[in-house]
Amino acid sequence: MNELIQLSYSALRQKVLNKEVTVQEIVKAYTDQMQKTEKLNAFVTICPDQALKQAQEADQRFQKGEARPLDGFPLAVKDNFCVQGMRTTAGSKILENFVPTYTSTVVQKLVGAGSIVVGKTNMDEFAMGSSTTTSFFGPTVNPWKSKDHASDLIPGGSSGGSSASVAAHSSLGALGSDTGGSIRQPAALCGVVGIKPTYGLCSRYGIIAFASSLDQAGPFARTVEDTALLLREMAGHDSKDSTSLQYQVPDYLKALGKSIRGMKVGIPKEYRPDGLNAEIAHWWDQTILWLKDAGAEVVEISLPYTKYGLPTYYIIAPAEASSNLARYDGVRYGLRVPGGTLDDLYSYTRTAGFGDEVKRRILIGTYVLSAGKYEDYYLRAQRVRQCVTNDFNAAYQKVDVILTPTTANTAFKIGENITDPIAMYLQDVFTVTTNLAGIPGISVPVGLSKEGLPIGMQVLGPMLQEEKLFQFAHIIEQAARFKNLGGHSL
Amino acid sequence: MTHSFIKTATGLWEVVIGLEVHAQVKSLSKLFSGAATSFAADPNTKVSLVDAALPGMLPVVNKFCIEQAVKTGLALRGDIALHSVFDRKNYFYADLPQGYQISQFYHPIVRNGFLEIDLENGETKTIHIERIHLEQDAGKSIHDLHPDKSFIDLNRSGTALMEIVTKPDMRSAHEAMDFIKKLRLILRYLGSCDANMDEGSLRVDVNISVHRPGTPFGTRAEIKNVNSIRFIGQAIDHEINRQIALLESDQSVDQETRLFDASSGTTRSMRSKEDAQDYRYFPDPDLRPIVLTEDYIQKVQESLPELPNEKRTRFMEDYGLSRYDATVLVSDLETPLYYEKVLKNLKGWKDQIEAAKLASNWISGELFAALNEKNLSIDKSPIAPEKLAQLLNLIGEGKLSGRLAKDVFEIMIETGQEPEKIVDEKGLVQISDTGALEAIVDQVIKDNPKMVEEYKSGKDKLFGFFVGQTMKLSGGKANPQMINEILKRKL
Amino acid sequence: MEIKKQDILRIERLARLKLPEQEEQGFSQRLSKVFDWIDQLREVSIEGVDPMVSPLDTVNVPKTTWRNDEVSDGECQDQILSNAPEAQHGYFSVPKVVE
Numbered sequence A: 001m002n003e004l005i006q007l008s009y010s011a012l013r014q015k016v017l018n019k020e021v022t023v024q025e026i027v028k029a030y031t032d033q034m035q036k037t038e039k040l041n042a043f044v045t046i047c048p049d050q051a052l053k054q055a056q057e058a059d060q061r062f063q064k065g066e067a068r069p070l071d072g073f074p075l076a077v078k079d080n081f082c083v084q085g086m087r088t089t090a091g092s093k094i095l096e097n098f099v100p101t102y103t104s105t106v107v108q109k110l111v112g113a114g115s116i117v118v119g120k121t122n123m124d125e126f127a128m129g130s131s132t133t134t135s136f137f138g139p140t141v142n143p144w145k146s147k148d149h150a151s152d153l154i155p156g157g158s159s160g161g162s163s164a165s166v167a168a169h170s171s172l173g174a175l176g177s178d179t180g181g182s183i184r185q186p187a188a189l190c191g192v193v194g195i196k197p198t199y200g201l202c203s204r205y206g207i208i209a210f211a212s213s214l215d216q217a218g219p220f221a222r223t224v225e226d227t228a229l230l231l232r233e234m235a236g237h238d239s240k241d242s243t244s245l246q247y248q249v250p251d252y253l254k255a256l257g258k259s260i261r262g263m264k265v266g267i268p269k270e271y272r273p274d275g276l277n278a279e280i281a282h283w284w285d286q287t288i289l290w291l292k293d294a295g296a297e298v299v300e301i302s303l304p305y306t307k308y309g310l311p312t313y314y315i316i317a318p319a320e321a322s323s324n325l326a327r328y329d330g331v332r333y334g335l336r337v338p339g340g341t342l343d344d345l346y347s348y349t350r351t352a353g354f355g356d357e358v359k360r361r362i363l364i365g366t367y368v369l370s371a372g373k374y375e376d377y378y379l380r381a382q383r384v385r386q387c388v389t390n391d392f393n394a395a396y397q398k399v400d401v402i403l404t405p406t407t408a409n410t411a412f413k414i415g416e417n418i419t420d421p422i423a424m425y426l427q428d429v430f431t432v433t434t435n436l437a438g439i440p441g442i443s444v445p446v447g448l449s450k451e452g453l454p455i456g457m458q459v460l461g462p463m464l465q466e467e468k469l470f471q472f473a474h475i476i477e478q479a480a481r482f483k484n485l486g487g488h489s490l
Numbered sequence B: 001m002t003h004s005f006i007k008t009a010t011g012l013w014e015v016v017i018g019l020e021v022h023a024q025v026k027s028l029s030k031l032f033s034g035a036a037t038s039f040a041a042d043p044n045t046k047v048s049l050v051d052a053a054l055p056g057m058l059p060v061v062n063k064f065c066i067e068q069a070v071k072t073g074l075a076l077r078g079d080i081a082l083h084s085v086f087d088r089k090n091y092f093y094a095d096l097p098q099g100y101q102i103s104q105f106y107h108p109i110v111r112n113g114f115l116e117i118d119l120e121n122g123e124t125k126t127i128h129i130e131r132i133h134l135e136q137d138a139g140k141s142i143h144d145l146h147p148d149k150s151f152i153d154l155n156r157s158g159t160a161l162m163e164i165v166t167k168p169d170m171r172s173a174h175e176a177m178d179f180i181k182k183l184r185l186i187l188r189y190l191g192s193c194d195a196n197m198d199e200g201s202l203r204v205d206v207n208i209s210v211h212r213p214g215t216p217f218g219t220r221a222e223i224k225n226v227n228s229i230r231f232i233g234q235a236i237d238h239e240i241n242r243q244i245a246l247l248e249s250d251q252s253v254d255q256e257t258r259l260f261d262a263s264s265g266t267t268r269s270m271r272s273k274e275d276a277q278d279y280r281y282f283p284d285p286d287l288r289p290i291v292l293t294e295d296y297i298q299k300v301q302e303s304l305p306e307l308p309n310e311k312r313t314r315f316m317e318d319y320g321l322s323r324y325d326a327t328v329l330v331s332d333l334e335t336p337l338y339y340e341k342v343l344k345n346l347k348g349w350k351d352q353i354e355a356a357k358l359a360s361n362w363i364s365g366e367l368f369a370a371l372n373e374k375n376l377s378i379d380k381s382p383i384a385p386e387k388l389a390q391l392l393n394l395i396g397e398g399k400l401s402g403r404l405a406k407d408v409f410e411i412m413i414e415t416g417q418e419p420e421k422i423v424d425e426k427g428l429v430q431i432s433d434t435g436a437l438e439a440i441v442d443q444v445i446k447d448n449p450k451m452v453e454e455y456k457s458g459k460d461k462l463f464g465f466f467v468g469q470t471m472k473l474s475g476g477k478a479n480p481q482m483i484n485e486i487l488k489r490k491l
Numbered sequence C: 001m002e003i004k005k006q007d008i009l010r011i012e013r014l015a016r017l018k019l020p021e022q023e024e025q026g027f028s029q030r031l032s033k034v035f036d037w038i039d040q041l042r043e044v045s046i047e048g049v050d051p052m053v054s055p056l057d058t059v060n061v062p063k064t065t066w067r068n069d070e071v072s073d074g075e076c077q078d079q080i081l082s083n084a085p086e087a088q089h090g091y092f093s094v095p096k097v098v099e
């Protein structure tokens, strides 16, 4: 095992500054690990040569004393972030050969800060899913195995390639996008940290859209500190995105180590349904104890509209997606399946290019917007969305943050197909309300199940209160002393 | 309200017309991207990644375009929405890269305007405007470059349009044509749109139906592709005949989209029968609502230029022009400017009103005729307004007769010379010397004894004959007023 | 809420895509089930609640983001066409469209 891939960014940076190691050596260690863990299928596209070239440039900047805040940070990027000259597929056949001539704003910012893109990670097709099994490029395998090692597990999704690569130490940090839990859920199932920032904190420019009013980019890392570092560099206003907030991004690192004494943590009773997995419930209680020990006051709260969050989400997200995905028509880019007429070309291309789950969601979305259904479904869902948001606003009158489990279960087996669509949608039950309201949420690993699988807790906060999230997440991290998967143990 | 019914062998018909006008906003860049707007350019050069709907691209609205819609709404006396929203109109079409058009459906930026048109009988009529909304234009498909391919050019894709929708208030081709003329003029005064129908910056869709008076409206057809005011008249007339013929032979009118064919002056059903449309409008989550303040609207209101009707009223009140004359002068952007420059340079007139009327007559008479012949617009006139004023001043000073002035004008229009110089060089100065004129009159009396006798026996009408003869003998230079006096005295 | 086969055919047409033939029947059942579940939203009292379009509705930010009217983009035909499945003479090309 290479020790380099075990270290946090600040430790690596110190070593480079001390001239104990070069960025090229670090990047080499990571690209070697990418090869060793290839069977996880975490990456759709890798770019080791380009990464090494950028590492050289980073080394030169270190030598000149001109190092940037993230110089030499090996970064994996979910394959729905456009990167100039690098194939970007969103996990879909319809974009199998799409090479953007432009780079998404967040990647631009991170690369500008010195981070090095090592590859593009696998994902559920167009981010639609919670398992990274709907990708055209095959499923990603969770680096964690249950104790019996019997079968491969899902990494969660849709950003499962990113969470798996961070867990497998084939990247130091990764970018994901979260529409209904797609950062936090895979972070929990892979035992890493992941944050979905406030809607509008990070630019959506250059990110392949799923549901525009819910999508938000965010980082993964193995530590809260590295996660905070990445978010600090990628956040901020972008004039190319009309939904980007005008906001002065604080230095999130300053929130780490701050006391939470006297702060209030809300525990929503609706998140403890009768059938909640006992181990998850146990770790939730354990986390509450840690926070109490650190001086926080724990308060039971009620979020009564929680149960309506999922059905609301399953109207709004497909509706927006059905429109966002209309541009994939075989005319300007992407797959084209010829047809006698243009209309045939559209239908053949979209039928061949989209996978089944994407098709189902496009059809659901088309249906809820169609004549006679709009008011009954879409408009009603928007009103319920407001109710869900009001729930949170009321809660934050009383508490600073809210603590819930990130997922209802640990990772399940690949191929253990959930045929009941509603059971499948329930994967997102703890995460979607956050996206509906636009508030931030962070998932932190807290422990392992008896099977030996990671469990994550989620800290939610009011709009733009990411500092509080990091502050609490750091306390939890310190208390949990969660052991990341060693790069060697794979 | 006036009614213009159509009478056929079976009785009376009433025609109902509503218009949907797409006016291209005169902006430098597109509604949601920084690519240039352009009329003619190489294909796909005035296109940004946003206009081509590349994955991950997002719209950002152009402030200027919003302001133009507000301006236009105010000029058409509409209510400006303090909160309006961009919606997506979802459908698949070759020139629609996003798979949806960003438009305004539920909450348009302007509602409830109106515009007055002039009827043929001289009365005016109010045409109500239902709404004005902002939306993106589509690209263009080119069908004639390849035997079995269509080519797509996205240069126009994303250009800002104001869609101006009238209520079905018009009852004849004349009314629809006059509405478009008036609207076009207002847009040009505002500068919010070039309003060139032949370049496509003003496009009109005509909704038309016929019914028996006193019965509900008939099924309407929508006619697209009508790109001149004359064609609007033709398309409506053809469509009226077609619809009446159908109904009179017990057939029905289909609710459909038809294309106007300029070569035959007829309309035809669009060949591609589209499925029942279901546009699935919903608010575009990539954009924020347009939120305006009363203050902003007030500022735009204050920035509005004087509009054609206001200018006409002022010309009538200040310059004593007839409604007709004032209408002619304000019916384009440059003429009223030219006119008022002429007025500014008029000197030495005792009767200002007389001078203003004379200037108006000269512009809409001689000048328009000459420019028309040369195919020039008034801002390219070889006679600058200052020089026309000099010419009129010579008339006012009695140095030129109207007839001589016309001769001078002919030379001016060809050479652009100053009128005084022409008068000097050609010796065209009016003869106002009493002695000289009396000699000419005496000669005329002497030459026409028979006529003099008849005149004296009561044939008053012959007076004009003597004036004409005197004028002729003087080579057109005689001062007409003085001739009158002298003739009266001597006869 | 029952979703019929003909509804599926209608929305497939609107969305310009087809499910595998054998799935259309199964999908209508599956979709009916999803909508039965979604229909629990009918019990929510939404009287007087405004529809929420975006999370930004609730934050205090200037509502309108707008740009000045400047030409800052375009003139990149090569980029626009670089991923085109078929392009000729600077145009995208598609099967002949009849109007």
Ligand SMILES: [Mg+2]
Pocket: B020, B163
């Ligand atoms: Mg229309």
Ligand SMILES: [Zn+2]
Pocket: B022, B135, B163
């Ligand atoms: Zn329109």
